[in-house]
Amino acid sequence: MGDSSEAAVQPRGRRAAWISLALVLVLVVAGLITWALRPAAPAASAPTVTATPVPTPTPTPTPTPTPTGYPANTASYDAATLPQVNVFAVIPELPVDDDAYGDFTGEHAVARGIGAPVFADPTTQPVAYLPSEFPYDGTTVPVVQKEENWVKVLLVGRQATPSHGNSAQVTGWLRTQDVELAPDDTVVEVSISARTVDIVRAGVTERVATDFAWGTPDTPTPVGRAFIMTTAVVPEFWYTRGHPIVYLSVQSPTLDGFGGADVAITAFHYHDERSGPISNGCIRLDSAAIDRLAQLPLGTPVVIRA
Structure with missing residues (x-):
């Protein structure tokens, strides 16, 4: 009886061992499969670099030059060849005042020396001369426009008599180099x-x-x-x-x-x-x-x- 029992037990023990081994193998294989199929670890994010904007330099404006008006004229003129501006004069080249109610600059002018050449237009030749002295005066004249090299003034005399043209107030340009200026308020x-x-x-x-x-x-x-x-x-x-x-x-x-x-x-x-x-x-x-x-x-x- 003893022999037969041992023989019966041995096969059953071997089967149990094989079954246990098989189960272990199944678990190992399952673990390997699970490990192989695990989700990949997320890649490390690249650091975000924020670019600092470089300010665009504000251009420095070019200063606007102060207008100086008509260019300087340093030519010499012979007063004896020009008609004199006085109360009796009729000089067609003298322009009539084109701004009858315009402002005065607050200065008056008197010619230096014996007189100053008078220009109808500072870009042309003089048309008359203003004496520094005259028995009936009219030689101290108010300035109505002033530039660096020139002043525009009111003058005595006429462009024409009423029967022949416009007898209104006349004007002319004088070079600042030819006159003395003084305030007048x-x-x-x-x-x-x-x-x-x-x-x-x-x-x-x-x-x-x-x-x-x-x-x-x-x-x-x-x-x-x-x-x-x-x-x-x-x-x-x-x-x-x-x-x-x-x-x-x-x-x-x-x-x-x-x-x-x-x-x-x-x-x-x-x-x-x-x-x-x-x-x-x-x-x-x-x-x-x-x-x-x-x-x-x-x-x-x-x-x-x-």
């Missing part, structure tokens, strides 16, 4: 419609008249900008009652001459009759007003408005 403002005459100095207004006489429709008072040419007492003009006459640079727009003279100068003066449009173009004032205006220096700007 005063202007006379006349309003015909408001019946007022004001002296404005450094922005401060002094009213010197609230009524006056002015030109008739046939002999109107010229309007626009002008300047005080000269101031004189003329006893022969009885109507002034011995008060000064303040003569302006501008002349009548309708009269070639007046009182036997070949000029027709507009002026401020005293008259007993001094209200309304009754004059030959002059502005008639009372004694206080005319005496006050007579104190102003030659070359003082004047603006007359309708």
